[in-house]
Amino acid sequence: MYGLVNNAIEDLVITHHGEEVWQRIKHKAGVDVEVFISNQGYSDEITYKLVAAASEVLQVSVREVLISFGEHWVLKTALRSYGGMMRSAGSSLKEFLINLPNFHTRVQMIYPELKPPHFECLDVTDTSLSLHYHTHRPGLTDFVVGLVQGLGKLYHTPATATAVALKTEGADHDIFDVRWTLNADA
Ligand code: HEM
Incomplete structure (x- = not known):
C-alpha cells in the first residue's frame, strides 16, 4: 500500500500516545523504515505488522485499532489532505x-x-x-x-x-x- 496509509497509522498513534510509543510499535513490528514516503508503494505486510504491533503495545484488540484507524483516516488524513x-x-x-x-x-x-x-x-x-x-x-x-x-x-x-x-x-x-x-x- 502507498506510504500514505502507514503515515496515517503513525499520525494516529503519535496524536494519542506520543513519539516514544510509535517507536516501540515500529520496533515490535520489525519495521525499520525511518520515514514513509506518501506516494511510494510499500508491502502490505508492513501495514499489517504495524496494526498487529499497535494492538499489542496499546493493549487493545486489532478490531479496535482498525476501527480507530478508519475514523482517523476519514476525519484527519482525508479531510486534512484531500478536503476538496x-x-x-x-x-x-x-x-x-x-x-x-x-x-x-x-x-x-x-x-x-x-x-x-x-x-x-x-x-x-x-x-x-x-x-x-x-x-x-x-x-x-x-x-x-x-x-x-x-x-x-x-x-x-x-x-x-x-x-x-x-x-x-x-x-x-x-x-x-x-x-x-x-x-x-x-
Ligand atoms: C481522499 C480520501 C481517500 C484517499 C486518498 C484514499 C486512498 C487510499 C489508499 C492510498 C489506499 C491503499 C491502497 C493501495 O495503496 O493500493 C486505500 C485503501 C482503502 N480505502 Fe481509500 N482513500 C480515501 C478514502 C476512502 C474512503 C472514504 C473509504 C470509505 C469506505 C475508503 C476505503 C478504503 C479501504 C477499505 C481500503 C483498504 C484496501 C482494500 O480494502 O483493499 N477510502 N485508500
Missing part, C-alpha cells in the same frame, strides 16, 4: 456512500498504482443501505466499520456498519448493513 475531494463526493452521508463505488477512481489519478477496494450500494433507503465490499486484501473488515463511523461523524449523521456476511466465513465478499440517524436539519 471529500467535500465534492457528497453533501450528505447517504450521497457520499452512494458515490463511494467511484471514489477511488479519482484517488487513482493521484496514486496511479493504487489497488483500491470496490464498493457497491444496494437496497438504499433514507436511513440505511447494504454496503458490499470487494477486496483482494484480507483482514480489513473492521477498518471499513471505522471508515463508515468516521463518515457518520463527518456528516453529523451517527452511523453504524454491521457485518452481515463475511469472506472469512465463506461468503463471496463482506456485506455490511449500514444504518444512520438523520440529524434534525437533514
Whole structure:
C-alpha cells in the first residue's frame, strides 16, 4: 500500500500516545523504515505488522485499532489532505456512500498504482443501505466499520456498519448493513 496509509497509522498513534510509543510499535513490528514516503508503494505486510504491533503495545484488540484507524483516516488524513475531494463526493452521508463505488477512481489519478477496494450500494433507503465490499486484501473488515463511523461523524449523521456476511466465513465478499440517524436539519 502507498506510504500514505502507514503515515496515517503513525499520525494516529503519535496524536494519542506520543513519539516514544510509535517507536516501540515500529520496533515490535520489525519495521525499520525511518520515514514513509506518501506516494511510494510499500508491502502490505508492513501495514499489517504495524496494526498487529499497535494492538499489542496499546493493549487493545486489532478490531479496535482498525476501527480507530478508519475514523482517523476519514476525519484527519482525508479531510486534512484531500478536503476538496471529500467535500465534492457528497453533501450528505447517504450521497457520499452512494458515490463511494467511484471514489477511488479519482484517488487513482493521484496514486496511479493504487489497488483500491470496490464498493457497491444496494437496497438504499433514507436511513440505511447494504454496503458490499470487494477486496483482494484480507483482514480489513473492521477498518471499513471505522471508515463508515468516521463518515457518520463527518456528516453529523451517527452511523453504524454491521457485518452481515463475511469472506472469512465463506461468503463471496463482506456485506455490511449500514444504518444512520438523520440529524434534525437533514
Ligand atoms: C481522499 C480520501 C481517500 C484517499 C486518498 C484514499 C486512498 C487510499 C489508499 C492510498 C489506499 C491503499 C491502497 C493501495 O495503496 O493500493 C486505500 C485503501 C482503502 N480505502 Fe481509500 N482513500 C480515501 C478514502 C476512502 C474512503 C472514504 C473509504 C470509505 C469506505 C475508503 C476505503 C478504503 C479501504 C477499505 C481500503 C483498504 C484496501 C482494500 O480494502 O483493499 N477510502 N485508500
